[in-house]
Amino acid sequence: MSVPNIVREYRAQGDGYQNLKLQSATLSKPKATEVTIKIHAVSLQFRDLMVSKGIYPQQKSNIVPCSDGAGEIVALGQEVKGWKIGDRVCPNFALDHIHGDVTKEILSTGLGGHTDGVLREYVNVPVHSLVRIPEHLSYEEGSTLPCAALTAYNACHGPVPLKGGDYVLILGTGGVSIFGAQIALASGATVIVTSSSDEKLQVAKNLGVQHVINYKKNVNWDEEVLNITGGRGVDHIIEVGGPNTMLKCINAVRYAGWIHVIGFVSGGDNGIPVPLAIMKAITFRGILIGSVKQFEDMNRLLTAHKIRPVVNKVFSFEEATEAYAYLESQKHIGKVVIKLA
Template structure:
């Protein structure tokens, strides 16, 4: 039997210093509806999205006093009377948009974001509709599995959701965040070639160890887009993981090949650039510029089969935090001290 109370974080209001993160050590255990599953969380991970929700900069729906973090993994503690997808003891991972089962998003689906509107993983127990969970890959532990919900699925959707990446294609990744690292792993899994950009030689060595064929230090090469295209040859790059926003899009456009896809998944470099790219750039470069909002449950399950079959291990930063250290974890990621995913172990 689950206890009557639990530890639970909420985001209340907006604050630049994450002082709006509040820990309640005697929060109620959620009650279950007929189709709900009670998950005892053992692992969670943070995304840039979690940080900007706390700072009031998130462009999609969010609810005040929400339990943060889309990414969580744990065991099924109890199930509602009409649940058929899971049973007690199963190991599960949360789905980012709880209503995104397949196909495209719609106006309703984007209101079902875990950790934005629906209570997320920074708590000991959470209740979710059975449709909003997937099975944990058998080769991963809980913290590793918790990295898949947002970063893993976003990378998978970017590379395979619109125009599937093929063996021999070129992929360009930016930085060493979770999506970019997953993209390197998925690209090498199928025999594609990778050019990674990063800020330091130390990080360059680490992405090379993950399989990147070439690494460009953007701190030393301001025209890294042109450099990447020269490396890739006449076809240019087929897929670019664009995480920087307007400040890196100009270089991405220089690197992309004809009929290539630039998947816009973030704005780490800010939302204002010296030169704002325009929609005409998609025409002049004959490419597709696509916004990627994570992915569906069907894609999640497809990705998990590949993770198991190829024994892909998510890259988790060496410093793993506890549930009591959530504020420290937020600051750690905000200050870019991490490599890969910031994990949180939950007892």
């Protein structure tokens, strides 16, 4: 396959996704330990909205946005071994997070925030960042894995992996939340999902979720969680709401349970009530995506259970700003994808 010298890419100026700029750029040859990927699909996440507005911490200026891409290898650096032209791959969210804990140095290799991302036709990435896309998934489905799926997997199967019979509470029905439900169910857990939309809760039920709660109709949803668990509380919580939902999560979690802090889409400025957190011996764990090793482990689980990502809507490359607007509207269930090739 011939690889072009001039390719198209988007750049975020930091003044809103409405001003994403599609432009031409020169594609360099891959370095000795890099590969060139032809991007077929990119999925969006809440972080991409922050980057587009210039409010993501320490973001690079005039950046190629987006961290979650899937494509095929079209060129190999001279020292690359174990990969071939045509392999279907995703680069990891943080290019240098191969295994173990995240570090400040690893964080600086985060695609689409600290370093140029994947909202472009071709990208060169280090070979150590590559993960194969499960064979049963399309490129569009594969593009949803690097952030949303891996974040959910890291929460469910981190230092204390959930086990069969555990109760898992999942806030919302966005990308991380839907993957959290699928992974928890595949791991034998009983899952509770909250949403303000009965339509979105029906999608969760269709995935096999055992308990759903509409938090608009039931403002005391934390008490309902306690009822479902016989007063004990849940073992794990996928917490994407942030300050405004934290107090109810602290009430809903069991003593010595885990609250996996992933997002802050509900806003607010409440702090964690420290005495209560101590009295319940709660573990709060901030989740910053995951490593290549965890990505590979997760893909084995997805393959074993033939789990398919929930892709809500697909936009063309030229419709990137419309895709961002749809994500911001929060009408989506699961993932919003931009298709290139």
